[in-house]
Amino acid sequence: MTNSAAQTQPAPADTTFLPGPVLLLGAPGVGKGTQAQLLMGRFRIPQISTGDILRSNIAKGTKLGKAAKDLVDAGQLVSDDLVNEMVADRLAESDTESGYILDGFPRTLNQAIWIDNHLAGAKIALPIVAVHITVSYDELLHRITGRRTCPGCKSIYNVFSNPPKLEGKCDIEGAELVQRPDDTEPVFIERMKTFEAQTAPVIEHYRSQGRFREIDGDQPVESVTGAITAALRSLRAT
Numbered sequence: 001m002t003n004s005a006a007q008t009q010p011a012p013a014d015t016t017f018l019p020g021p022v023l024l025l026g027a028p029g030v031g032k033g034t035q036a037q038l039l040m041g042r043f044r045i046p047q048i049s050t051g052d053i054l055r056s057n058i059a060k061g062t063k064l065g066k067a068a069k070d071l072v073d074a075g076q077l078v079s080d081d082l083v084n085e086m087v088a089d090r091l092a093e094s095d096t097e098s099g100y101i102l103d104g105f106p107r108t109l110n111q112a113i114w115i116d117n118h119l120a121g122a123k124i125a126l127p128i129v130a131v132h133i134t135v136s137y138d139e140l141l142h143r144i145t146g147r148r149t150c151p152g153c154k155s156i157y158n159v160f161s162n163p164p165k166l167e168g169k170c171d172i173e174g175a176e177l178v179q180r181p182d183d184t185e186p187v188f189i190e191r192m193k194t195f196e197a198q199t200a201p202v203i204e205h206y207r208s209q210g211r212f213r214e215i216d217g218d219q220p221v222e223s224v225t226g227a228i229t230a231a232l233r234s235l236r237a238t
């Protein structure tokens, strides 16, 4: 199964449905980023990935990037204050008014409480809905350790399930594919421990509030997108 949004045919845009604030929750490798990109195309709302914002700051060598680099490389969480501030800045931008998909945030109970309070005073009237994508441990390990990305066009491959035509090279750009430093097996194990200890309680927090759905992420990418879309419609209809 491919884990790549770049290689999946996008569904037509649907601007009649207002998704509001959506949290995509799940362990590393469940496909949050891929699904967020596809939903972004379908509903024309932005994907806000705290991991992407951190990686971009690390690549640019900003103060935030320098503070985050060692933690990200080791599979540990960056401090709540830094990440909350990053999200507050992003949510202040005007493209978030009809909704947005938060991908990889909140990851701790403190972050969840912070976003709940932050949105209680926000312009957007719709409450948060949360979608938890689940995938088995062994499948996650394959997805993470096999993931390779083109540094140019950002296409995602998997050496086990979706290899490039020529080993190590992007089919589109011919560029040398790269592996994220935190996509190795030892760091994956650390990220899973962090997920179980810090993010599992966030999932229970939203499950107990009711505006929550669980989706089986071990299906073809487009089936997962369809299931998430149906879940969002049903959550917003109630």
Ligand code: AMP
Pocket: 028, 050, 051, 052, 054, 071, 072, 073, 075, 076, 077, 078, 079, 083, 103, 104, 105, 106, 107, 108, 111, 182, 191
């Ligand atoms: P991701 O791309 O979502 O897997 O995130 C990559 C890494 O960025 C994580 O392993 C953390 O080190 C850091 N990170 C991303 N989102 C958060 C967050 N909400 N809180 C703390 N650290 C985060």
